[in-house]
Amino acid sequence: MTATASAGPATARDGTARRQWRVDALVLGVIALLLRLPAFFATRSLVFDDGVFAASALAMRRGELPFRDVFSSQGPVFLPLVWVGDLLGLRTLDAPRVLSVASGIVVTVAAYACARRVTSRGNALLAAALVTTSGSILWVTGPINADGPSIALSVLAIALALRARDHVAPLLTDALWVGLAGGAAASIKATSVPAVLAAGVVLILVRRRFRDAVVAALVAGAVYLVTAAPWGLERVWDQSFRYHSDARRLNSRPSAAWKVVVTLWERDPLVVLALAAAVVTALLAWAGVGRRVERVSDVSTRPPIRLVVAVLSGWALLVFAILLWEPALFVPHISQIVVPLALLASLRPPPWPFLAAALLVATPFWVAENDSIIWPHGYRGNEAALVARLRELPDGALVISDDPGYAWRAGHGPPGELADPSFQRIENGQITTGSLARAAASREVCGVVVSSPQHFGSLPGLPTRLTAEGYRAERFGSITLYRRARCRA
Secondary structure: OHHHHHHHHHHHHHHHHHHHHHHHHHHHHHHHHHHHHHHHOOOOOOOHHHHHHHHHHHHHHOOOOEOOOEOOOOOOOHHHHHHHHHHHOOOOOOHHHHHHHHHHHHHHHHHHHHHHOOOOHHHHHHHHHHHHHOHHHHHHOOOOOOHHHHHHHHHHHHHHHHHHHHOOOOOHHHHHHHHHHHHHHHOOOHHHHHHHHHHHHHHHHHHOOHHHHHHHHHHHHHHHHHHHHHHOHHHHHHHHHHHHHOOOOOOOHHHHHHHHHHHHHHHOHHHHHHHHHHHHHHHHHHHOOOOOOOOHHHOOOOOOHHHHHHHHHHHHHHHHHHHHHOOOOOHHHHHHHHHHHHHHHHHOOOOHHHHHHHHHHHHHHHHHHHHHHHOOOOOOHHHHHHHHHHHOOOOOOEEEEOOHHHHHHOOOEOOHHHOOOOHHHHHOOOOOHHHHHHHHOOOOEEEEEEOOOOOHHHOOOHHHHHHHOOOEEEEEOOEEEEEOOOOOO
16 A cells, blocks of 8 residues: 555656656757757858868769768768758758757757756756857857767767666666767767767666676777778778878967867856856855755765766866867867766756856857857858859859858859868878869869968969869959859759
8 A cells, every 4th residue: 555655656756757858858959949040041151161061961962972982081970960961951052951950959958868867957957058058069060060960979878878777677778779879979070989988987887787888889889880881991990080190280288278268268158157156056065155055966866966076077078188189179179078067067056046147147248259150141242252153153063162161052062072172181182283183174063262372272383274174263352263164064
């Protein structure tokens, strides 16, 4: 009788919690989508990678293959996912961005799922809000970028590992799902490895079986091998790993550390402020000053707060170490550290009125620093004139550009090998005057855009070689379009 009576309220509580979870996930997903729609429909390429990976999608539409025909600087899972997103978007002009927007929704809900299992519902909503409004996260889950899906999948792996707490008896499927999500994340970008390791640690702590972590690791390794094998393992390794490890160092380690701090301060003031407030609150509680804050360890269904802090701090510190080690540190990479910081900020926030007031004060600064991703404008001036001129080219014409976004927004793409014209490829001799001129000699190529002295503008003798192939220069301010009248689109 007593057991039956106690089971009834417990079942009711579980049902209520599930309904709350579904409602919260739906609302958070809609908010994440709405925040990213302006970037999805932006009429210009928002960042360099936006154009690069859109150009790669256009090349795959023509049947060109990753790593074989399309130079692919990311892991073997990324461009196939871009292809799927492009297909789901019905291969419209904006369709290549589908993957990024979907990643923004997934990382928001996954962050909420992680926080919901280690802290209260209100704190979990705070964590998800900080993640989805983070400027760093917005910049990689609106424009096409590899960091967005890798973060989404790695946080999903941690959420799946935490979900294993729901199962009384250990299930092998828990390890399989963690391995699939974590392997896919690591097979996009190596910077997601700290989150994948955190997922493995969580799985061990939750299931108390080291074997589960081994199974997850084996599955993750299998994901890489299976997705890389069709394109050639050596080719994938050279383009997605060695290409980055051999890059020229752009920042010293101290300057890289400062770059991380400045970027977080500029793009993520809400996360930084919430984390600082949480640290102060925790210190005051530890010193016995102020109101008593609920301890996560007081709730039997949640793990001890010290353990949660240790895992999240280790995750953030490993990401920070990788960012310092990385030879070519670019601002989008810093987005990898945002989720653990947001989760840490949500564990022990200050009193809600104080936090709300502080975030309200910081919001104008967040808007000022991120206005170009919250509500991006289109091309203007000479750039708009260039894109309009490119739209006059025949349908199906190929356009080679050192900023592929110009061609993409005009409805054209380059040959797959030149979808990524990064200056590093020019520095290491993968793109030369000769190779570019040979590509431009193809009758399907109707235009070559030179917009940067660090990219195609640095290739000696290129104007002469293009003139010899029948191209004529048209100037748009500092941008030059070499256009050929006779081409076979």
